Amino acid sequence: MVEIVEETARTKSIAFELESWFGHRAGQHVDVRLTAEDGYQAQRSYSIASAPEDDNLVLTVERLDDGEVSPYLVDELRPGDRLELRGPIGGYFVWEAALGGPVLLLAGGSGVVPFRSILRHHQAIESTVPLRLLYSARSLEDVIYRQELTGVAAKGAVDIRYTLTREQPEGWQGYRRRIDEELLGEVAWSRSEQPLVYACGPTAFVETAARALVALGHEPGRIRLERFGPTGG
Amino acid sequence: MAALDGNAIAGTLVAVFDTELTNAIGACARCGRRSPVGEFAVYLRGPGTVARCRHCATVVMVIVEAGRVSCVDLQGLEALEPAA
Numbered sequence: 001m002v003e004i005v006e007e008t009a010r011t012k013s014i015a016f017e018l019e020s021w022f023g024h025r026a027g028q029h030v031d032v033r034l035t036a037e038d039g040y041q042a043q044r045s046y047s048i049a050s051a052p053e054d055d056n057l058v059l060t061v062e063r064l065d066d067g068e069v070s071p072y073l074v075d076e077l078r079p080g081d082r083l084e085l086r087g088p089i090g091g092y093f094v095w096e097a098a099l100g101g102p103v104l105l106l107a108g109g110s111g112v113v114p115f116r117s118i119l120r121h122h123q124a125i126e127s128t129v130p131l132r133l134l135y136s137a138r139s140l141e142d143v144i145y146r147q148e149l150t151g152v153a154a155k156g157a158v159d160i161r162y163t164l165t166r167e168q169p170e171g172w173q174g175y176r177r178r179i180d181e182e183l184l185g186e187v188a189w190s191r192s193e194q195p196l197v198y199a200c201g202p203t204a205f206v207e208t209a210a211r212a213l214v215a216l217g218h219e220p221g222r223i224r225l226e227r228f229g230p231t232g233g
Numbered sequence: 234m235a236a237l238d239g240n241a242i243a244g245t246l247v248a249v250f251d252t253e254l255t256n257a258i259g260a261c262a263r264c265g266r267r268s269p270v271g272e273f274a275v276y277l278r279g280p281g282t283v284a285r286c287r288h289c290a291t292v293v294m295v296i297v298e299a300g301r302v303s304c305v306d307l308q309g310l311e312a313l314e315p316a317a
Contacts, residue, residue: 029240029243029244031244043244045240045241045243045244086244086247087244089243089244089247089253090240090243090253090255090271091243091253091255091256091316092239092240092243092255092256092269092271092272093240093255093271203235203236203237204235224271225238225271225272226238226240226271227235227236227237227238227240227241228237228241
């Protein structure tokens with residue numbers, strides 16, 4: 001581990017210098033395996049937050065109080081510590097230039113992590129594929145990568161919108177409700193533009209997004225989902 | 234218990250099958266629904282890992298890892314085809 005960055009009160013980005021790596025595709029994850037002195041092992045899967053083009057591999061981890069792995073990664077791990085990573089893993093929830101677009105990314109909470117990889121990859125390859133991100137968070141303080149996302153949006157290459165579901169700052173101009181059919185009707189490209197849609201977040205968020213998109217007439221085959229549960233740990 | 238999806242067991246599948254499988258197409262032996270393995274409903278909290286068909290809830294995969302032995306039951310799958 002080479003660097004740790006606090007993203008929110010519960011979330012940190014942890015950068016690793018890898019001994020050997022075969023490269024990853026934007027959207028993939030790695031399994032982190034911890035082994036206790038008595039041989040007990042715990043393993044969890046984390047989305048990769050860095051682009052394939054970045055120097056280090058970055059994982060962004062949210063601390064779950066009753067988790068087995070995330071409290072160690074977020075609170076205990078120090079620069080110089082070594083960790084066993086297995087990956088890259090997954091070929092389904094992946095975006096690369098050949099898949100085209102336009103691309104709509106729907107993030108619920110820390111479901112934004114694989115999209116940081118996709119956004120950075122999109123930027124690194126100077127892709128002209130239209131990209132739009134709708135990010136649902138409880139409050140502005142819970143928004144991960146806030147500064148970076150603001151910078152990306154300011155360049156104009158990517159359209160980034162937020163919905164804050166629990167608490168909004170004074171004068172908030174963005175959306176202020178949970179994702180639903182009406183909201184997606186406003187944000188999503190029309191079905192005639194055949195967007196490729198990725199939704200990542202808690203199971204309920206992802207299921208709601210998928211149902212709403214299908215109700216709006218989007219083709220299920222163009223929608224890719226990644227659910228993570230409170231069991232992530 | 235909320236289900237995750239096949240992406241959550243991508244690493245386990247690589248360990249067992251030695252190949253990336255979330256993009257592969259699995260056909261449910263009961264209802265015939267074909268879907269990417271990444272879309273199966275996956276339950277991790279039991280003693281083993283269980284994947285079910287999202288259409289009819291039939292158990293399509295059971296994976297139990299005991300020490301260095303992995304037991305894999307795919308009786309609920311009619312076919313498992315690599316991604317095109």
